[in-house]
Amino acid sequence: MRRIDSAAEAVLRYRRPDPSCWETVVEAVCEGSPSWDASAALVQAGRAVAGQADRIAGSLAELLRFFVPTSGHTVQVHAFALAGLGDVRALPALRQLKAHALPFGRLHAHTLAALPAAELLPVARTMLGQVPVNYHASTFMLELLALWGPAAAPAVPEVVRILETPYAYDALRVLGRIGPAAAGTADRLAAYATGRDPRTGRNHPRRAAWAHWKVTGDPALALDVCGAAVTSGSGSHGLPFLADLGPLAAAHADTVRGLMESPGGWTRVAAAHAYWRITGDPEPAVPVLLAAVDPDWDGQPALPVQEAVLRLGEIGAPAAVAAPLLRGILAAEKRLGHPFAGRRILADGLYVRTLAEALARIDP
Known part of the structure; x- marks a missing residue:
């Protein structure tokens, strides 16, 4: 066990560990004797275990022959290791795991995003359709759908349902990333952007207005709402969206440039990026x-x-x-x-x- 723990610590701490360390981690998990750190490492491994893909897939196939809910974590480790390689042999396991409340994190969504969206969309839609909404599954799946963008269009009905939950902010992002295929949600987005929807929270209007532009192609609402945020003293909340609007937000260029001297680091960076995107002038932005x-x-x-x-x-x-x-x-x-x-x-x-x-x- 000491050898396994040392190998897991090496791959968790260093970017370029000895390849034998990854081999030890894979061996431990596939042989059923991993430490917690070995499992945590393999879930995140990505291309580092490309040479071990067949072994991981074979071990996963054996696990699925006798799958029971209590083996869910071990199956998850194998499945995510393959998913990080873009290996579709992860799909059968991911479909079986759909009913289990697993502790997904947002960063793990990047692992599954390498797999074909069409194959995983049914899983995402099922998770988002659960009643009551599961926090971990919803935030994870919304992140995944946002990464897929337009390919996530079939899930629009489930994402719209999330607008009525505490996770509406993430759902707004997904609808914006999906774009024109979500045009049917324009009125709902406008209601969030203007505060007409009683569920509108403090941070909803800017993202909703941006999403409205993305799904309709009409920038007027986004320019109005995000521009007002920048001029009202809450600049950091509107700057990323003005950056996306680019030259369309030219009327706000001077205000944005002034925010490059803000005491807040995030605001300075967001303002520098927005100013460059709006004006095309990198000279003031690069030093910031x-x-x-x-x-x-x-x-x-x-x-x-x-x-x-x-x-x-x-x-x-x-x-x-x-x-x-x-x-x-x-x-x-x-x-x-x-x-x-x-x-x-x-x-x-x-x-x-x-x-x-x-x-x-x-x-x-």
């Missing part, structure tokens, strides 16, 4: 974004480090000054110190991809 990239960041979500890296990458070549810093961060051996081992590899992997993709755009 670069200043937010802390090379010693440990994954603390209160800091907009990953967001700043993402936006520098979108700017591309004009952000070349950032390339040496990003390369240095990417070369680090230790993973981000996410507080939960069950999400550490996923969180760090997403950061690594963000860094690599930003560098590819900045300095091909």
